[in-house]
Amino acid sequence: MAAKQKQISRIAKIQLIGGQAKPGPALASIGINMAEFTKQFNDLTRKDRNGDVVPCVITAYSDKSFNFVIKSTPSSVLLKRAAKVETAGKNQLTDTVATITKEQALEIAKQKMADLNAYDEEAALRMIAGTAKQMGIKIKDVDLCPRKTEKLAKKGNK
Numbered sequence: 001m002a003a004k005q006k007q008i009s010r011i012a013k014i015q016l017i018g019g020q021a022k023p024g025p026a027l028a029s030i031g032i033n034m035a036e037f038t039k040q041f042n043d044l045t046r047k048d049r050n051g052d053v054v055p056c057v058i059t060a061y062s063d064k065s066f067n068f069v070i071k072s073t074p075s076s077v078l079l080k081r082a083a084k085v086e087t088a089g090k091n092q093l094t095d096t097v098a099t100i101t102k103e104q105a106l107e108i109a110k111q112k113m114a115d116l117n118a119y120d121e122e123a124a125l126r127m128i129a130g131t132a133k134q135m136g137i138k139i140k141d142v143d144l145c146p147r148k149t150e151k152l153a154k155k156g157n158k
Contacts, residue, residue, distance in 0.1 A: 006061040013057050015074070016041065018049035030058055032066040044070065053077050072115045075131045078108045089136020099138040105129060 012030045021027075021041045023034035037058070045054055055071040080088065082104045089095025102125075109116075109124035118124040129142045 006063060006065065008059055009062045010060045011057065012060065013055065015053050015055050018045035018052045018054040019047075020051070021045075030060050030066075031064065032058065032060045033064055037066060037068070041068065041070075049073070072112050075108065075112055075128055076135060078111065079105075079128070079132050079135060079137055082108060083137050085137075088134075092134050092136050095136040096138055097136045099140060100132070102139060102141045105132065105139045105142060 010030055014026055014030075019042050021038045023038055027034045027037060041056065045052075052073050055074065056068050057071065058066055058068045060066050076088065079100070080086070082100050083098035085098050087097075089097045105128050106121065106125055109118075109121055109128045112128065113121065113124050116124050116127055118127055125142065129139050132139050
């Protein structure tokens, strides 16, 4: 006789502070045992991600049990940390709040690689650079549109 599968009641995506999650309205609406979740989440994130923003995908089942998957810290948080700024620029066309190096951006791209849908580190770097541009953070020596630059270079050589 086949084992009975649990029925999924909800899948929720939330962001919590690593090692500091507390029961509250965000968890109450998911319909899980909040005390058990916060204990497991805090134990898992206390050592290496304490104080960081930690995205989490929770799968809640009809019998009040749950599974959760921890994702990597959002790119915007990592970019602000690398640039040593508190807030991003309000207008990306006129505000430049900081400049970071290509190496710093590449390190963020490597850190985020598991959660991005990029084939290689260079594509992931361009994704991080796009986020940085929207935040008013410049990245030295990174071209967001390499194909456009190649076309312009070919046009100029004719």
